[in-house]
Amino acid sequence: MPDKYLKLGILISGRGSDLQSVIDGIEKGEVAARISVVISNEPDALGLKRARRHHIPAIVVCHRDFTTRQAFEARLLEVLGEYGVGLVVLAGFMRLLTPFFLKEYPMKVINIHPALLPAFPGENVQQKAVDYGVRFAGCTVHFVDDGMDSGPIIAQAVVPVFSTDTGDVLADRILKQEHQIYPKVIHWIARGLVRVEGRRVHISGAGKDVESSLIEPVV
Numbered sequence: 655m656p657d658k659y660l661k662l663g664i665l666i667s668g669r670g671s672d673l674q675s676v677i678d679g680i681e682k683g684e685v686a687a688r689i690s691v692v693i694s695n696e697p698d699a700l701g702l703k704r705a706r707r708h709h710i711p712a713i714v715v716c717h718r719d720f721t722t723r724q725a726f727e728a729r730l731l732e733v734l735g736e737y738g739v740g741l742v743v744l745a746g747f748m749r750l751l752t753p754f755f756l757k758e759y760p761m762k763v764i765n766i767h768p769a770l771l772p773a774f775p776g777e778n779v780q781q782k783a784v785d786y787g788v789r790f791a792g793c794t795v796h797f798v799d800d801g802m803d804s805g806p807i808i809a810q811a812v813v814p815v816f817s818t819d820t821g822d823v824l825a826d827r828i829l830k831q832e833h834q835i836y837p838k839v840i841h842w843i844a845r846g847l848v849r850v851e852g853r854r855v856h857i858s859g860a861g862k863d864v865e866s867s868l869i870e871p872v873v
């Protein structure tokens with residue numbers, strides 16, 4: 655693998671549709687990165703099959719096989735190290751990472767969350783947005799710190815919430831945007847366009863593409 659590509663380690667727990675969007679972006683030549691390894695903490699995750707279909711190493715590191723969180727994270731770090739990973743991409747990975755893990759990848763772990771943070775951190779947030787009655791929802795790509803969905807925000811996409819929406823309908827609408835913005839953000843990071851200053855993230859040199867992704871749904 656030529657060095658000009660950022661090496662991604664993608665962590666999943668389930669379906670892997672966000673993973674698929676990154677695979678597709680790379681295959682279309684829109685993302686200047688390569689997936690070195692996919693790791694799932696759930697042995698039956700559909701995303702493992704998606705990775706293997708594209709000849710990407712797909713490895714199970716099941717948290718239940720470890721007696722401590724640190725031992726689980728040490729094994730994750732070992733695998734990521736073996737594959738020379740430079741950016742850790744969480745894609746529906748349902749475990750919180752502790753400082754023990756994060757200190758090895760400072761500002762090199764990103765996540766996508768199906769809400770407009772800082773509103774609705776945590777789980778089942780599309781249903782919570784519907785129940786709360788908000789008019790807009792969306793998704794957020796952010797750096798991961800040791801809080802719950804609390805790290806510096808890189809990009810967001812907004813969708814409307816209609817009064818007839820169920821949580822599932824809204825989740826589908828948000829997911830379409832996730833599949834647009836996650837590959838883009840990874841490309842920006844791979845190209846060295848993303849700079850973090852405290853809580854604020856600056857993106858430079860990517861032209862209109864960046865601005866339109868930041869302020870409206872990507873079509």
Ligand code: GRF
Binds near residue numbers: 668669671745767829
């Ligand atoms: C997405 O909604 C993402 O925002 C959240 O988990 C879900 C993952 O979906 N973090 P998939 O497994 O990538 O299809």
